[in-house]
Amino acid sequence: MLTLGPLGFASPWLLLGLIGLPILWWLLRATPPAPLRERFPGVAILLGLEPPEKTPDRTPWWLLLLRLLIVGLAILAFAQPLLNPTKRLEGDGPVRLILDAGWASAADWQDRVAAATEIIDQAGRADRTIRLEILAEPSDAERTDETLSSAEARARIEALDPSPWAPDREAFLTRLNEEDSAETIWLHDGLDHDGSAQDMVDTLVEQNSLRAVAPLRLVRAVQPAPPEGGVLSAIVQRAEAGTATDVTVVGFSAEPDGARRPLIAEVASFGEEDLTATAEFNPPLELRNRIAMFALDGAKTAGGVALIDDRWSRRRVGLISGERTDGGQRLLSGTHYVREALAGIAETREGSTDELLEQNVDALIVVDVGAFPPEESTALLSWVEAGGLLIRFAGPTLAATAEEARAGFGRLEDPLLPVRLRPGGRDLGGAMSWGAPQRLAPFKPDSPFAGIIPPEDAAITKQVLAEPDIDLPTRTWASLADGAPLVTSDTRGDGRIVLVHTSADPRWSTLPISGLFVEMLDRIIEFGSGNGVNAAGESSGFWRPVSLITAEGTLRSAAGDASNIAGENLGLSATAIAPPGLYEAVGGDDAGARRAHNTLAADAVLTPMPEFPSSVVTDNLGSRTETELKPWFLAAALILLMLDAIAALALSGKLRGAVAGLALLALGSPQGAEASDDKALQTALGGAFGYIVTGDKKTDDIVQRGLFGLVYTLNGRTSVEPPLPVSIDLEKDELAVYPFIYWAITEAQQRPSDEAITKLNEYMRKGGMLMLDTRDQNLALASGQTPGTRALKRLTAGLDLPPLAPVPEGHVLRRSFYLLDDFPGRWKGGGVWVEAAPPEDVNEAAASGGFKNDGVSPVIVGGRDWVGAWAMNDQGRPLLPMGTGGERQREMALRFGVNLIMYTYTGSYKSDQVHIPALLERLGQ
């Protein structure tokens, strides 16, 4: 190993190859560059010349340099350069490798494994044994005291996974044997989990040399804030202040199938000096109750996720009012005060009893209802017994009901009241009463309100009284200063009924307008709902894991081997005994309740590692990992090699060709389309006739010569002077630029593609002229069928041909230039078909106005081989003998051709001429 600064070479002897570079330089200079090829007619003169100077042209210095660089890079690459060659081990004897492997190690676990492997490899090379200490492993796991060979250690490291709890350093300290001192390397996670890091460092340093490898980044952790005021928030912690950053916290749902889905994301902002930041969530209730877990975006550690349980879900409270609504005096309505008080605690629903029960509310608040109808009462009672919480407020109606009860049946027996009410209420501090308004007595410690200090300003002036009973004190949650119960409660089945003995509106007391009202409601709802879980957090009994958090911060279902944990563990940070996850109570009062057990306890604080003494060699994970530079060197050499190729091409003048070739390759396919466009562009200027290529060379030649003959004739006789005819490939070429297209039908032709047929249809619709010629009228049988007509049918299937008819008497085609009786080609007979004229009975105006294309047929069909008659050589001499009729008929065929082109260009113009006298006559009138 040869080291130069941050660069080391694993095979330094290969560097000797660099000595060869000057030789290469000389060789390269001696070899001339490839000659430029130049076309030059004067070679004949050069031929005899003896060059006066034979010194070859030299390779340019920069090209030489480039090539030397390539070879140099290749040599360097094969010498196996290493960036940051690290020497992690110094002494001899066994090496002790300590890995934290707790949750905080999970984020950069691969780096840790790499670093550990590197150390193990180095130890292996030095023939040193290794003692592995995995701090997060449960202490009852297989002990790793024995020394391992590098291969064994390596296998163990590779099979190792981080644990979702903190490393147990104290346990390590206790089992640390004074005698087995060894050179120690500690891959720590940068956090002081249990405050014993300082001890550990001191002990290790005392023993032998210690090298501490710290992570590049300290992990962050997230905890759910205690459920409070309806706002769901997550607290993000970090161990080191210093920078202001934003962290995204994502709320996930835990689906029954074990998947977790992000529902909502909020940002927690760390100020520069902050160690904690809070992300507040305020989602709609449905969403909120689905949130089961917070996770730091991108944090792949168990500490980066936090489960929440039922305690965090917001309650849904139904509100039933028995008050007489008198004209919108809202401030006198008890429901108003309850609604306001609940705003921050729970979601309020109002409606009839049935509706509310259907909406699956957690609690029902009933304001001043005297007695429920029997069905409702039964429904409510069964709901309460199933675990519901019914909160009733007294009021004039309830007081009146109690009064009536005395009149009729003695005592009021309402199963939906926790206590029996005494008829007649109590008035305090009124004009007619002697007592002053009563204040609240301090809450008893076993009351759900324990801890709340009753405010001075809350005073009760009127209340309903409970019948004294032996159970009354135990059922009383709150009482007045004189001992009269104010809030009483009793259980019914799994549920609970709570009665507040005063009204929910401020007429009977000032309670509804004091802060106490809100707190009391909150406590009652928290206490009563949630299936009766003890809200105080004192979990007891045993809990069965439902799902567990992995070290990487994902959830997995608790396999059968996960054992139950004791309830007291739930409030603490996770350990090997109580791994983090979601737990379910087994038996006891809480049976079925679910509780989240997070990696970090609610009060846990992330503490950074203490400063290490100067004797500790500190190191950073990943920062100085050895990097193999060989691939980079080779890649650089390759790129330079390509540059060299380009330069060499440029020097020999072939670059343009190469570039053109590349461009050609790149353009590849569009080339054809472009060519076709060019063709269309050029044709569009001249208005050349087109003929569809049949693929049969002989036919194509005749068609081409035929159209040439027609052009020749037109040039000679008319002012139509089209350029030479152009061949058309139906599949590729644009048709719109051709005024006239001739299609000779042959049997061997392939049917055009649907796309081509569509183009032809479009062409005919837009006013083009298509001539279909089977060219085999001489073969016609009596039926008029020829091989060509069959081919015609096959080829034009799908072509949108109009209804056809033989050219009628007086058709424009007969008189557009010459006056013609017949339209002979090389053959006579058969028909010449054009678009059928509109029915006779349609009047003329409608015919000319409504008929598409102004009555000009878009297609002419026949089999008389006109092109054969027209075909001429360059000198205007006919090419094919006429079938019948001799040269006279050829002349007539040419005349037809002229008429045809005139018809193509002028359409029905000639037929309009016949109307001129009539038009003039009309104008004159």
Add this chain to the structure above:
Amino acid sequence: MNQTARLTAEAAREASAFPSLLAEAERAAAAVFGVHGRRRAGSGETFWQYRQAQPGDSMQSIDWRRSGRSDEVFVRETEWETAQTVWLWADDAASMRFQSKKSPTQKSDRATLLALSIAILLERGGERFAFLGRKDRSIRMGRAGVNRAALLLSREREPEGDYGYPPNEVLYTGGSRAVFMSDFFGDLDKLKIAMTEATSRRVKGVLLQVVDPAEEVFPYKGRILFESIAGGLKYDADRAESLHDAYRTKLAERRDTLKLLARKAGWRFAIHRTDQPVSPTLLMLHQTLENARANR
């Protein structure tokens, strides 16, 4: 579709339009026209004189109108009954298809242009001309002849070899004139044979060397593999710049040889560079041809 058909069609469409070559030739010729006055006489159609009919004169040659005015019978004579024929040869071999970056045109194009321009000038003078080196070597005259010649010359032809030589076995008319236009980079012996044949028929004329500027200046540098246009000849130059002087010397030697060859045959040797204008050369050619006729 061959060139003729296209030209015919084009010509038919634009009745008065000429192929561009012809138009260019017309322009070049127009520059010469009027530079020197020249007694012109028609070519058989223009009246020259009446003379009394002599035995042997054909009946068609008798001018009956003139004869009617007197008792004599007159024959209408026209001047230059036998117009001079000029044989034009524009080399069309591969080496002429060369155009360096500094030249506006190919050598062969320039030679063809020159040839056609001379043809036009000759036509004006009522003379005849024939293009050698083409299949159709017929002697032409008049406007139609020029047009036919233009057609003939604008046809693309595949070059036959690296270097071209004037054709042998031409049926030169005695005492006619000739213009050979080429770069004369080929074998001079073959040229000599063709010239000997021409001089044996008392043909006089001009050897016009049409060269590209690059061929004269030899601007090449570095390692270059020179190839003839058709690829038949190769020369590998390690340092082309070092060949510069030698090339120039050898080119000058060749020109001396050509000059000597011309002088021996009573011809004239001239050089035309494709980056130079056409008219001076055209003027020179015209004058030389005139003088050759005058000296006959």
